[in-house]
Amino acid sequence: MNCWSCQKAVGPEDVFCPACRVLQPEPPGADLFSALGLSRGYDIDPDDLEARFRARSRQLHPDRFARASARERRLSLERTTRLNDAYRTLKDVRRRAAYLLKLLGKDPVVEARTLHDPEFLEEQLELREMLALAREKSDQRTLALIATGARDRLAAIDEEVARLFAEADPGEEALLSIVSALARSRYFENVVAEADPTAPPAQPR
Amino acid sequence: MARAIGIDLGTTNSLVAYVDDRNRPQVVVVDGKKALLPSAVHYRMDGGIEVGGAAKRGAAEKPVDTILSVKRFMGRGPGDIQPEDRGIYHFDETGSLVKLAVNHGKRSVTPVEVSAEILRVLKRRAAEHLSGPVGGCVLTVPAYFDDAQRQATKDAGRLAGLDVFRLVNEPTAAALAYGLDKRSQGTFAIYDLGGGTFDVSILKLTDGVFEVLSTGGDTHLGGDDFDRVVAERLLAENDLSSSPMLLRGAIAAAQKVREALTYQEMIEIDVDLPGGRILRAKLSRDDLEALIRPVVERTTETCLGALRDAGLAQNGGKKVDGVVLVGGATRTPLVRRHVKSIFGQEPLTDLDPDTVVALGAAVQADALDKGGRDDVLLLDVIPLSLGVEMMGGVVEKIILRNSTIPASATQQFTTYADGQTGMVVHALQGERELARDCRSLARFTLKGIPPMPAGLARVEITYSVDADGILAVSAKELTTGIEQKIQVKATYGLSEDEVERMLVESIEHAGEDVAERFLVEWRIEGERIIQSLESAFQVDGELLSPDERAHIEKRIKGLREAMTTDDYLAIKAWIESTDGASKAFAERRMNKHIARAMAGHRVDEFAGQVRPPDDQ
Ligand SMILES: [Zn+2]
Numbered sequence: 034m035n036c037w038s039c040q041k042a043v044g045p046e047d048v049f050c051p052a053c054r055v056l057q058p059e060p061p062g063a064d065l066f067s068a069l070g071l072s073r074g075y076d077i078d079p080d081d082l083e084a085r086f087r088a089r090s091r092q093l094h095p096d097r098f099a100r101a102s103a104r105e106r107r108l109s110l111e112r113t114t115r116l117n118d119a120y121r122t123l124k125d126v127r128r129r130a131a132y133l134l135k136l137l138g139k140d141p142v143v144e145a146r147t148l149h150d151p152e153f154l155e156e157q158l159e160l161r162e163m164l165a166l167a168r169e170k171s172d173q174r175t176l177a178l179i180a181t182g183a184r185d186r187l188a189a190i191d192e193e194v195a196r197l198f199a200e201a202d203p204g205e206e207a208l209l210s211i212v213s214a215l216a217r218s219r220y221f222e223n224v225v226a227e228a229d230p231t232a233p234p235a236q237p238r
Numbered sequence: 239m240a241r242a243i244g245i246d247l248g249t250t251n252s253l254v255a256y257v258d259d260r261n262r263p264q265v266v267v268v269d270g271k272k273a274l275l276p277s278a279v280h281y282r283m284d285g286g287i288e289v290g291g292a293a294k295r296g297a298a299e300k301p302v303d304t305i306l307s308v309k310r311f312m313g314r315g316p317g318d319i320q321p322e323d324r325g326i327y328h329f330d331e332t333g334s335l336v337k338l339a340v341n342h343g344k345r346s347v348t349p350v351e352v353s354a355e356i357l358r359v360l361k362r363r364a365a366e367h368l369s370g371p372v373g374g375c376v377l378t379v380p381a382y383f384d385d386a387q388r389q390a391t392k393d394a395g396r397l398a399g400l401d402v403f404r405l406v407n408e409p410t411a412a413a414l415a416y417g418l419d420k421r422s423q424g425t426f427a428i429y430d431l432g433g434g435t436f437d438v439s440i441l442k443l444t445d446g447v448f449e450v451l452s453t454g455g456d457t458h459l460g461g462d463d464f465d466r467v468v469a470e471r472l473l474a475e476n477d478l479s480s481s482p483m484l485l486r487g488a489i490a491a492a493q494k495v496r497e498a499l500t501y502q503e504m505i506e507i508d509v510d511l512p513g514g515r516i517l518r519a520k521l522s523r524d525d526l527e528a529l530i531r532p533v534v535e536r537t538t539e540t541c542l543g544a545l546r547d548a549g550l551a552q553n554g555g556k557k558v559d560g561v562v563l564v565g566g567a568t569r570t571p572l573v574r575r576h577v578k579s580i581f582g583q584e585p586l587t588d589l590d591p592d593t594v595v596a597l598g599a600a601v602q603a604d605a606l607d608k609g610g611r612d613d614v615l616l617l618d619v620i621p622l623s624l625g626v627e628m629m630g631g632v633v634e635k636i637i638l639r640n641s642t643i644p645a646s647a648t649q650q651f652t653t654y655a656d657g658q659t660g661m662v663v664h665a666l667q668g669e670r671e672l673a674r675d676c677r678s679l680a681r682f683t684l685k686g687i688p689p690m691p692a693g694l695a696r697v698e699i700t701y702s703v704d705a706d707g708i709l710a711v712s713a714k715e716l717t718t719g720i721e722q723k724i725q726v727k728a729t730y731g732l733s734e735d736e737v738e739r740m741l742v743e744s745i746e747h748a749g750e751d752v753a754e755r756f757l758v759e760w761r762i763e764g765e766r767i768i769q770s771l772e773s774a775f776q777v778d779g780e781l782l783s784p785d786e787r788a789h790i791e792k793r794i795k796g797l798r799e800a801m802t803t804d805d806y807l808a809i810k811a812w813i814e815s816t817d818g819a820s821k822a823f824a825e826r827r828m829n830k831h832i833a834r835a836m837a838g839h840r841v842d843e844f845a846g847q848v849r850p851p852d853d854q
Contacts, residue, residue: 069819090617095644095705097610099374103772110644110704117642196769196850230552237638 034060046070047091052191054086058097064136065119068112074132077123078223085122125236131192145216157220164228170194179213180228183221190218194212240373240802242607243364244599246408247353247377247391247398249309249434249460250566252277253593254360255600256368263415273593275363277354278432280304281340281347289359298512301326301486303340307462308356310434311336312394313387320458322466323585326482349441353603357398358799371804374403376603378595379433382455382621384667385679386708392475392706403606405706408432408438409599410450410566410618416589417443424559425451425550429577429585430536430595432565434460438541440558441550449617452547452640461496461567464530468492470530472519478511479487484701486487487511490803491519502567527572534576541580547640553821561585566592597629617642624701624709627664627673636701638667646702650716653697661697665711684713708760760809764801767816768794774827781826 036043036050043050045060050180059068064072065232071161091097093116098109123129131141160179194214197207222235244263246253251274255265265273270291280293281303288296297304310323316336317330330337330346332683337346357377377400379391390403395402409428417426423443424791428438436456441448466520469488478488492508498505499521506520546550550558561581567573568591577585589597605611619640621750626632626649643775653661661684687695696716703709771794775787782790797812 061615083444087444087449089611090447091612091615094610094615094617096606096615097402099606100609113705114644114646114702117645118647121641232544233547233549233551234638237635 048089052080052093056093056101056105056112058108058159058190059112059115065115065122067133068115068119069123070157071123073133074135075130075195077129079124082120082124086116088125089116098110100178121236124196127192127215127222128236130198131215132209133198134208137203139212141212141215143214144209151218153217160224168227176228180225180232183228187225190214190221240371241368242373242375242403242412242594242603243359243361243599244376244603245360245378246394246596246599247309247357247379247394248277248595249307249432249462250277251275251433251592252356252360252594254364255593255596255601256364257604263600265593265596266360266364266367268360273596274354275350275360277308277356278304278306279352280310281345283341287355287686289355289745296379298487298490301483302328304349305338305340305352305410306353306438307434308349310458311338312353313390313487314349315382317425317675319742324615326486350390350397352390353394354397357394359402361398372400374603375400375608376404376406376411376599376606377402378408378411379405379707380432380455380457381409381437381450381453381618382435382457382547383458383707384622384677384706385624387457388708392708395447396762399761403603405671406599406602406616406706407437407439407450407451407453407618407621407707408595409437409564410441410448410616411596411602412562412594412612413439413441413443413448413598415598415618416586416595417560422560424546424619427541427544427558427561427581428564429537429541429561429566429568429581430564432460433567434458434461434462436537436540438537438544440544440550446613447617448616449642450640450739451549452544452735453619453621454544455549455621456536456540458538459533461565461570463498463533463610464567464570465489465492466522467524467529467533468495472517472521473542475520476517476518483512484515487578488517491517495519495521496526496570501525529768530572534570534573537576556583557581557829562589562594563587564591564594618705618707619643620645620703620707620847622667622677623669624679624703625668625676626651626699627662627666627783631673633666633668633676636699639704641703643707646700647767648698651695651697651699653687653690654690654693656690658692658695659687659689660685661687661713663699663711665709667709679709680711682711684715687715688718690717691738757804757806757809760803760806760813764797764809764813764833771816771820774815774823778823778827778830781830782823786823790816790819790823813853 034043034053035041036053038055039053041050041052043057047057049056066071067088069082071077071085079174082232090113093112095106095109095110098106122132134141163175164179167179180204194211197203197211200207225232226235241256243254244254249645253265254268254275257261258264263686267273268275275290278290279296280296280300282288282289291785292303294306295305298519314336315334316329316331319336328339328343330339332782335348337348339346349445353775356477360371375395377391377395379388392402409430413426413428426441426443427439428439435455435457436459439452439453440451442451466489466743469485469492470480472491473484478484480589485774485786487509491731494507495505509519511517545557558581561577561583563574563585574585602616605614606733614729619642621639623639624637625635628634633651637645637726638647644688653775663682664671664673665679666676667679672675673768686695688698697717698714701709702714771790793816797809799815801810
């Protein structure tokens with residue numbers, strides 16, 4: 034690739050042109066992982082992710098380009114928008130998993146529709162009945178118990194997803210297990226949100 | 239060299255600040271010996287305009303012609319104005335914009351114009367103080383301002399002839415001034431109770447990066463409400479009925495009482511009211527606190543919500559490392575105790591809560607002017623979710639509140655009727671489920687969808703929020719691949735033409751000298767030409783040979799340089815030269831677009847609401 038401004042060669046990792054220091058567009062085909070300088074994968078250290086986000090923000094943020102050319106201002110806006118999207122998606126383990134599935138050709142929403150788990154749905158119906166009753170009676174003790182229980186289930190799901198992604202080359206079966214785990218996690222996220230008014234709102238995927 | 243400035247455009251008072259040669263932010267003395275310029279504008283019968291202290295002092299005498307707390311009207315539609323804010327003002331209700339009628343209805347002014355008068359004075363004072371022209375500017379807005387309110391603030395800046403670099407949220411600006419001062423790290427809550435607005439932001443400060451985690455607020459809650467409840471009590475105690483005229487006098491008395499009770503336990507004064515009446519004000523601090531407690535308590539839920547959104551409310555655990563107070567109303571002892579009870583710690587009060595926002599704005603303006611500072615970066619969020627109206631009036635959220643800006647998101651929608659060729663896109667802001675409970679931002683119709691069975695068309699709607707927190711919407715029909723150019727007009731905003739017209743009118747009224755007027759006009763014209771050429775390059779760049787384009791770009795460069803000077807004749811000359819050089823390009827574009835229009839197919843007006851594709 035060549036620099037849009039001075040036409041000299043620019044590497045795919047170069048945020049700025051090595052020759053003229055002008056901001057470069059994101060390389061074609063780059064995914065959200067590469068927006069943060071990461072290679073594609075589920076296992077991410079949250080502190081490292083946060084540090085990368087801050088470092089990239091310092092380089093790309095529109096505040097650094099208020100006096101730059103219109104083209105650089107536009108690139109800065111585009112790349113920062115993308116960086117923010119990447120950070121938002123990757124810092125949440127379940128959003129990250131859903132995004133990875135999409136990159137691997139499995140749309141978690143579409144695939145989940147083919148899954149049938151009557152036992153799980155039965156369990157959810159019972160749980161929701163308990164929740165509705167406890168809310169009606171403002172039974173704080175039961176609500177706290179329900180929230181803790183749902184959080185434990187979420188933790189177990191996250192562990193299962195991590196284990197499946199850690200397989201050398203997750204096959205069709207492993208990917209579908211992840212789809213199913215993510216679909217189940219949605220139910221528990223909603224339970225936490227309703228049982229614990231101090232919980233931050235659940236993020237869409 | 240022109241120096242960048244930061245402006246805190248407040249409900250009751252406004253300030254301007256800059257960063258001095260020793261890198262310290264300083265406020266400019268604007269009104270006698272004070273840095274605070276009362277946000278008061280008096281439209282005199284002779285056509286003159288008074289701003290600041292003089293206007294405020296005359297407010298009791300000319301209440302209808304003196305606009306106070308205009309910030310409460312910014313970006314609002316006629317239906318949004320609260321009864322208590324209507325006060326004694328007369329409204330010109332002929333259009334979709336809020337207009338205040340002054341001078342016996344001979345003149346009507348929009349809130350944007352009134353705000354621009356205040357900004358103009360601040361700009362002039364800054365230029366005098368700095369003995370030179372003013373450069374780029376940062377304007378602060380309440381974090382909880384919605385899109386229409388932000389747009390209105392930006393329009394006011396433009397109308398005042400300011401080059402608005404950026405809108406920055408008030409609590410974030412305060413954090414910047416504070417954090418730099420203290421070299422702090424950790425999580426902070428900024429509690430900002432101004433004259434008319436309340437904001438709370440939770441920020442994480444790491445190595446100079448100020449990352450806003452969450453924000454909450456109420457654009458209709460502030461120190462003005464304290465004065466109002468106290469004033470109503472004073473009138474009742476003096477057996478006076480609460481007419482808007484008397485209320486304004488009583489509010490002035492309430493301000494004095496409240497300020498005095500910050501430092502003493504008891505006050506007893508007599509205040510002259512219009513019509514020769516006297517208001518006896520006798521109040522203890524306990525009385526005051528009993529009166530204002532309900533107002534203060536309205537901030538609790540908002541603070542808890544912001545802590546929750548930041549993920550800091552769970553298990554009643556450790557909350558924040560520090561709490562910063564911003565806004566004059568936080569001087570009230572009751573407010574301080576209340577903040578302490580919410581966040582579980584003594585608030586920090588080292589900096590003057592009245593000036594800290596302007597100081598932070600100045601730091602940010604200076605940083606932007608210098609192409610960013612290595613030691614500080616602000617990462618802010620949008621305060622309210624942005625969504626689109628679906629079938630049945632429900633709102634589908636596209637960008638969630640507390641998303642770091644700039645942000646962008648895309649969703650696909652489809653048609654709901656066979657042969658549907660149009661789609662109404664209604665952009666909304668707010669957290670509620672139904673469109674009627676959210677703020678309407680813009681509404682437009684996407685036309686030219688090829689007729690096909692329901693559910694087959696694919697329309698992609700993209701929301702983009704820029705670094706000022708302002709939204710742009712675009713829509714694209716995917717089966718034809720044609721992206722339609724859509725002019726999104728804000729529901730309660732001013733159109734480009736309206737801003738231009740006001741700009742010219744306001745300059746006529748202001749009676750400033752001719753050179754200054756031309757300078758403003760030609761700079762705006764220059765900016766307009768540059769922007770339209772740059773967007774034309776993007777759309778129709780192929781109509782130019784590289785040489786022709788370089789020829790035009792050279793002139794744009796010259797024009798840009800001229801625009802940084804105060805030489806309006808030079809700017810005018812460069813504008814003419816740029817115009818001349820781009821004439822052939824303009825003709826070619828015209829021909830191209832005429833040809834396209836002739837080939838275009840007929841689009842009928844049938845338009846329906848959007849709905850998601852069937853397989854979602
Ligand atoms: Zn280069």
